Amino acid sequence: MTDRLITHLRHIDLAVPDHAKQLDFFTGTWGLTAEHSDTGLTFLAAEGSPEHYVVRLRQADDKRTDLIAFGAASDADVDTLAARLAGNGVRLVSEPAALQTPGGGYGFRFFDNEGRTIEVSSGVGVRTHRKIAEGESIPVRLSHVVVNSASPEETRAWYERHLGFALTDTLMHPRMGEMMWFMRINSWHHSLAFARGPHPSLHHASFELRGIDEYMRGTGRLLRAGVEKIWGPGRHLAGNNTFSYFLDPHGNTVEYTTELEQIDEDTWHPHLYDFSNPEVADQWGTANQMNEFVAQKSFNDPDRGLFTAPPV
Incomplete structure (x- = not known):
């Protein structure tokens, strides 16, 4: 690294x-x-x-x-x-x-x-921002981004070698082997993660809310608005964060989360979590079951922008 x-x-x-x-x-x-x-x-x-x-x-x-x-x-x-x-x-x-x-x-x-x-x-300027009020169910910050990779082991190694990312935890499944790698660049459990997928694409972008109450209020607001929920509400084991995943109008997965773990990097040892254990996926047991049909929702369309820089 x-x-x-x-x-x-x-x-x-x-x-x-x-x-x-x-x-x-x-x-x-x-x-x-x-x-x-x-x-x-x-x-x-x-x-x-x-x-x-x-x-x-x-x-x-x-x-x-x-x-x-x-x-x-x-x-x-x-x-x-x-x-x-x-x-x-x-x-x-x-x-x-x-x-x-x-x-x-x-x-x-x-x-x-x-x-x-x-x-x-x-050297980017600081935006005038504010403390989100109690009960205000809007994003505080961008928490993390997860991308699908057709070669996730190579992608993980590339980010470790060139950008200094470190592995925090890995998810595996008895039938599929290792399937997701959580990568950190600071004390947050992960800022980036790689999921094994059929093609490179966005898996999801995650937004941190103020706390559990605001996270649940936001989740409920999306449900009442008729936005398609993929998975949640629940609480992951890796990262110990809450999750509610929804589809945006273009089929991208976006997540509300809160309480993502901050770790002591000097003493941390990565875990290998078995995703077939229900408590790994959702400690609370409140989310709908994660299965292949739910997982496919986050495969997304193949990214049309690979090796093509955006015009602006």
Whole structure:
């Protein structure tokens, strides 16, 4: 594992054919705030987060994940990481430069081993944010992103080698073997995870709520609005976080969660959890059963953006 030069997850950028419909869902139902909008391009903030945006929506002919963005501590670390990646044969999309997105900063983009566009930046301005009130069931921050991978062992090794991610826990199944790897870049149990899937795609994006009451209120609001629930509400063993998974209007899975575990990295030893044990999937026993039909909902469509950088 290389030394870490990235510090945290910043945002996920999505391209969708129906920008207006997706925007209405994220603002009117999910609880994000639209800012800095332009024609066919919207930056969505979480009211409790210092990030200028946690989701960017772009109108496009094809649904795709435009990029996943991470932060770095300094411009020097951005330069060091860019040089290191280029020296190791990683294909850069752009060289380090001033960012032209809300909050500014200094960053660059590159492709990971499966062709996802990744951005790393530093010096991004802090958004004026606030403490989410008791009972207010809107996202506080972007918690984590999980991607499907056709070669998850290789993808895990790539992120460990090049970006300094560390394995926190692994899920396995007696019939399918190892199936999900939770990866951390700081003390949060995971900021990124890799799921074994038929093709590279977004598995889900997860948003942290204030607490258990707000998480349940948010879950209920989505159910009352008729949004399709995939799985939940429940509480995972790995990460000890709550979960309610829903489908957005374009078939992407989005999650409400809270109380994701923070670990002591100096003493942590990864677990191998058997997903066929019901308490591994859901400690509470309140969620619908996870089976192959439920799992397929999060396979998502094959990502149309692999090794193709977004235009903005």
